[in-house]
Amino acid sequence: MILGVYWYFDFPYNLYTYDYFTYRKGLGGHADAPAELEVIVETDQAANVIQALRELVDQYADAFVFIYRSGKYLQIGTGSYNMHDYDFEIALKMEVILKNMDARKVAYTSLKDAELIRLYHVKNDHVWPTKKYFSMVASSLMKYNAETSCIRFDCNAGTNEKEDFLNEILVVTAAANIHVVFYKEKKCGDRHNLMLFFTNGRQGVGLKPKQKVDVASFEVGMEALIQKYTVKIGLIGGFDENYPEGDFIVLKMVDAEFILD
Known part of the structure; x- marks a missing residue:
């Protein structure tokens, strides 16, 4: 179990800024959606970007990255119901990769028939107290x-x-x-x-x-x-x-x- 400080309903303004990623706050209730940092980029080096992100996640055991790939377009993000500093800092590392690969941020576009790639380490952090009190x-x-x-x-x-x-x-x-x-x-x-x-x-x-x-x-x-x-x-x-x-x-x-x- 992970306890402590996190973000869900709003963004940590004055702590983190991004050139690529946009923050989408979590939606509670019936909407039930995690908070996310997300961007869609166009790149002629899609495979290289994915490989660099894979190597990033390999280096950091608590990292999680999702990618939707459709040709030269990549929708890249990370998210959780409890976004910690760790997740925001992983996004900063991802931005360095995108800049080095000359990826171009684009407005929203529908990625038809996109391939979903999830990068993470298998683990079980969701252990809750068993005592009802x-x-x-x-x-x-x-x-x-x-x-x-x-x-x-x-x-x-x-x-x-x-x-x-x-x-x-x-x-x-x-x-x-x-x-x-x-x-x-x-x-x-x-x-x-x-x-x-x-x-x-x-x-x-x-x-x-x-x-x-x-x-x-x-x-x-x-x-x-x-x-x-x-x-x-x-x-x-x-x-x-x-x-x-x-x-x-x-x-x-x-x-x-x-x-x-």
């Missing part, structure tokens, strides 16, 4: 239009055990490759309602590999803490005066300007 959530748009994917966990812990519980969470998350933990709380008698969020920062800046979260390690570690500290699942009182509110309390953080309001 862990939910996947996304933030609203933050700085540079960034969003953040997080695991959320609502629980309540005894006031006299809360600090020890939170401190041990740092150990569990370190083992699971999770580098951001923050929460809100509300005191309820001798217990505290806790709304916890687990995530990571920007993924692939400088084309560093994306951070893979060890979901199994996280779940096993958290289950042990839940039992050790008699933590109860869910919030006392639900959505009333006991609901956690106020500013987030940070246990550990990277890239705060992209994650917290």
Whole structure:
């Protein structure tokens, strides 16, 4: 699983600019379309462009490129429901190839009977938490239009055990490759309602590999803490005066300007 900062509903203006690629934001709801960077070019070196893109993807394990080829026309792009810095930087590398090959950007044209070529490494990043009390959530748009994917966990812990519980969470998350933990709380008698969020920062800046979260390690570690500290699942009182509110309390953080309001 990949957690952290991504783009879907808007473009990271002032972070990335392109001469070739155009950004198409994701479409939620019934439209259900990924965000994409895409361009159609005309080139007399179509085979060479495809080979150069293939070599690019071979070099970067998390890269994904799609190509529609129709004669001397190539529709080239990358896209995802969670576009990370990595994907935007791969597009910058693709632009260098297109410039070196003297590819010419053209207006939209229908590529009839086009051959579809997908370039990627086979992998399985789509591992989700199995425990129902862990939910996947996304933030609203933050700085540079960034969003953040997080695991959320609502629980309540005894006031006299809360600090020890939170401190041990740092150990569990370190083992699971999770580098951001923050929460809100509300005191309820001798217990505290806790709304916890687990995530990571920007993924692939400088084309560093994306951070893979060890979901199994996280779940096993958290289950042990839940039992050790008699933590109860869910919030006392639900959505009333006991609901956690106020500013987030940070246990550990990277890239705060992209994650917290």
